[in-house]
Amino acid sequence: MAASASGSSSLFENSFPTTAYGAASASSPLKAREITRRAVGPHDVLLDILYCGICHSDIHQARNEWPETLATQYPSVPGHEIIGRVIAVGNAVTKFKVGDIGGVGCIVNSCGVCENCLADREQNCLNGAIFTYNSPDAALGGFTYGGYSEKIVVAEHFVIRIPPGADLAATAPLLCAGITTFSPMQHWKLASGQHVGVVGLGGLGHIAVKLAVARKAKVTVFTTSPGKIADARRLGAQEAILWSDQAAMAKLTGQLDLLISTVPHAYPMQPFMDTLKLDATLVNVGALNTLQGLNGMMLAFGRKSLAGSVIGGIAETQEVIDYCTARNIKADIELIRPDQINNAFDRVVNKDVRYRFVIDMKAVKACGAVVGVPIAHDVAPAMRAGEILDLA
């Protein structure tokens, strides 16, 4: 049985319903609906979700905008910047106790035994990482549901410890936007005094600026929004230029040690490659579709690299959370209620957010959409998390 350290968690020995906000199709708005969460297994943590950030990937997936590589399964419940309070733990859990605060980012399982998993790169699992939403759900069948919900059950290995003192709502976006921009700075060893460019000043870009400034790098922001020039400087960038400013772009030819591109769609990248020094790298973390307009000769003559990077492993995600909490680095957020998600999606697409929406999941009740009262009968016994981790 999924015995637990908490008396109340006996309610979660069977799978149980909870309220979530999800889309029924690519063209339908997100609405409150009931979903099922698995029983709390021996290695599982049950989070009562407090906050969930809105990532541009949530919109891409809810609207099935990656049909060839990551087709969306409906209903789609997005959300992978989750912070919640631990309200039950399985009897083998050692990392958390009831009352702790935990975070869940983009991955909730992986094989645990391939060379990438063994190297703490679960996001690159050779057997396929299980993402927080829209991945096959081994416990319940169907597909995983994300954090636009009241509760979630996740194996403790994939739950991040949120240190005391963290600003919970503003820390949630670090679980995707933070790790996504931190990981390339670690891998490409962005050092003090180096010159880094950040392409796009949105949810990812504004955190990239803060992280680069914390490393004492010189930061140039490239934006298409004149209204964000002053913001970039406020965030600590030395310089912010419009893509359309060809004179400013030309001045940067051969200057940058590293470029991080956070723009969530393809665009002509060659003008940005031209700003790189010999041997420097443009790391694309935003556009997950076919890239455009690269000149092979210019890459060759400058021995430049174009690379990709996706989130980070669990250990590195813990590292960025600890790093940011210690330095008071957090996202600039606008807190919304769950019934404002659809409007927020449109505003993200229209670049009208400074800089991350975070959903106050405790406001579900105020929106009049509550299921999620645990019932301990009439449900199929759930697979234990320990069995899921043994898959490979």
Ligand SMILES: [Zn+2]
């Ligand atoms: Zn994301």
Ligand SMILES: [Zn+2]
């Ligand atoms: Zn693996």
